[in-house]
Amino acid sequence: MASPFAALAARLAISAEGALKRNLTLDRSVAIARSIWPQAKVSPVGSFANGTSLHGSDIDLVVDTQNLYSRTRAGLWAQQMEDELIKNRITKPTTTAVHANARVPIVTYIDSKYLIGVDISFTTNGLANTHYVRRELDERAYMRTMIILLKYWLKSRRYNKVYTGGLSSYGLALTIIGYFNVRKTVKARNCTVEDYQRWIEERDYQRLLIDYLTFWSSQWKLATTMLEPAEGAIYKKGTKGHCGKPRNSLLCIADPTDPTNDVTNGTYKIFKLREAMKVLRNRLETVQKDVELDALENIFKKTGTEWPEDDRSRQKFKGRAAKAKSKPTKKGGIRFKTAIDRDGLKRVRFSAD
Template identity: 35%
Template sequence: MVDRLASFAARLCLTAEIITRRSASIQRQKQVVQSVWPKALCYPIGSFRTGTGLKDSDADLLVSIPEQGDERSCVLAAAACMKEAIINHRIAEPQSCSVIVGARVPILTYMDGNETSPLKFDISFQRENAVKNTEYLVEKFDERPFMRDLVIIMKYWLREKQMNEVYEGGLGSYAVSLTVIGFFNFKRRTLSRAEYQAFITGSRYNMFVQYLEFWTGWKYKQDSMIPDPGIISRKTRDKQKGRPLMLRIMDPTDPANGVSMASYRIGKVIGGMAKLKRRIQDLSGTPAEKARFLKEKIHQGRNNHAMNLKMHKRIRKLEKKKNLTKAAQKSLARLKEKHEEFITRRPGFAAELARADHLLKGTGGPEQDLPGPKHGLGHDTSMINPREENMQPPTPGESATTKSQNDERPAPIENEGKSFEELEREAKHAATIARKREKREKILQKRAEKKAEKEKKAQRRMETEMNRLKKEEESANTRPKASKKVIEQEAMN
């Protein structure tokens, strides 16, 4: 049986071709470093070196310059020299090359334009502990290669949720790697030898679900994690640190370094992991749970289309205006950037839009196909009967009998000249009108029912009153007549 999660991780990781191209690009950067500092050393660090990089991830390098201090001023001066050399060697354009001064450790970032698809480089200086961290991860991943799959999947998920940048409060690649190592060390300590062997030789799906359970069950606000040998310390935090509610992971290569102390959005990250665990379990649960999950996905697809149309409408509205002010131009550029980011974060939806755009360019209109989840629309689309193409022309007798039936059929809707968005807008408008009409009919029906109920109550009251008067009249007629002597006595009194 094929492990789908392992196959998914294999599709996400770097291929042999990409690794070859990146190695050549790293060699070019090393030559630039040697041209500026002949005795300097350049090390590849990070995910490329550990084998946990994604296909579109950045490349990280460390430049170690001998006889130069690691003070912030020295690092900034080295970054400025490297930036000038990168521009002079025409590896990067000046607008794509910058020094991030506000970071805890200044970093030079730029795009290598010599690659077919430009590769982003992040270069740091005088950070010897980065090399130790990388070599530690390489050693651990080589011992247990299956850990790389979990790291790759977690990095992909964090990137899709935009929670992978540490400076934005997310969880970084090094922290993810340490948590995976700590998880497997924890399992090795708590399980028997046979149970642990069965666990690591099992499916990646089971590993990933238990890893998520480990995360969501960890009380990170009070506890600290020691990845090696996989211990959760139940001691309370040191209040003098000033961050008692932050994530605390001990760095195996430098115990004084608090990994992910800057991950102030860790609560959101763990909440997302809990939601991800529930969804994965829904897909492997009962048919009712699967149906509920698929229904949620359909609603999400409809919301994606609605948001896409809303953004398109706002962009077109701004583009139609003439003589835009600088503020309006910035707003338009920011809106376009948000729209591109919205599409990029939804690969399935982007594939739908690309497919629809291709069909519009090729045929001048949307494809007529069976409605289904692949359209993602909240309405039915026009269909073609596949048997009509092979139908023979009717005989004169048949045409006479079917002419009246054909005349009763509604004429086909002319979709020529209309774009995919216009057709979708018209269908949504028609659906809205149908919903309003149905709502209006229900209101009128309730009013009619209330009116009929009132008439029935009035009719019952009238009948009750008439019955009462009739009974009084009958009782008066049946009363015995008084004698003549009694009448005369009453008159005298």
């Protein structure tokens, strides 16, 4: 008998039609990027590339400019990319934005033809992350099902954005990969070796999810420990050069592709997230084997009407126009204007002399 959890994950993941639209959207974006930088490597990264996208998910694209990256250049490139996208009618001025002063400058827009959101950056960090996650999920496909279910749950509660204190898709994937790697060597009192192996072999997602939620909401010691997910190793904070100085009470997970990077450094809502995990765990405890998919989905989603896919994309850019906070200034041959948009994010519009 098929698992209702696996069936729900299949329902929540993008359909074949949705994947086709995203591939066509990528083709249009890649063509514009290569018209500007003919030698650049342009690659999809993130959830769409590793097979964990939900309905309505954006797609992420990286333009590798052959070791010419700098933050200032990336801001200019993002502006140049936006201009070409608008010029070629791939998007409209009202459905595009440049976040040039972000840690990783990006241009974000909605494709006018397919109504798919796209984020384009100019750094190769996402490539290594995507390759690592995809390799892990291809070897242990049951983790992909868990990621899709928990991504849907995080998104419904608005805990899926790092800039608002939530957990990124990459961070979520590492909590799941790390959980399974830790469980190979560290067993809980309510999880014997035999139980753990049986849950995996039988794809008992209910027990795996409950144990995962228990691990992160109750058993993990936030104040003193950090995790290396690739090794499944637990260390005291501040050791081995990871995650900088010890920090009190925040989640600390080292990036397998860059051990000096703390992937969950911005997850400052970890306390609320842990409490929400406990609630989800308790609700999953009550699920019966013959549960209907609609009832199971109601456990994972937040009560209330959700936006249709196209409307959600448009809503992201509704009222995006920003009001300038200062006059244009000039430094080092580059003109720029700082503004604050409705998300509270700074935007800097560059122009070169």
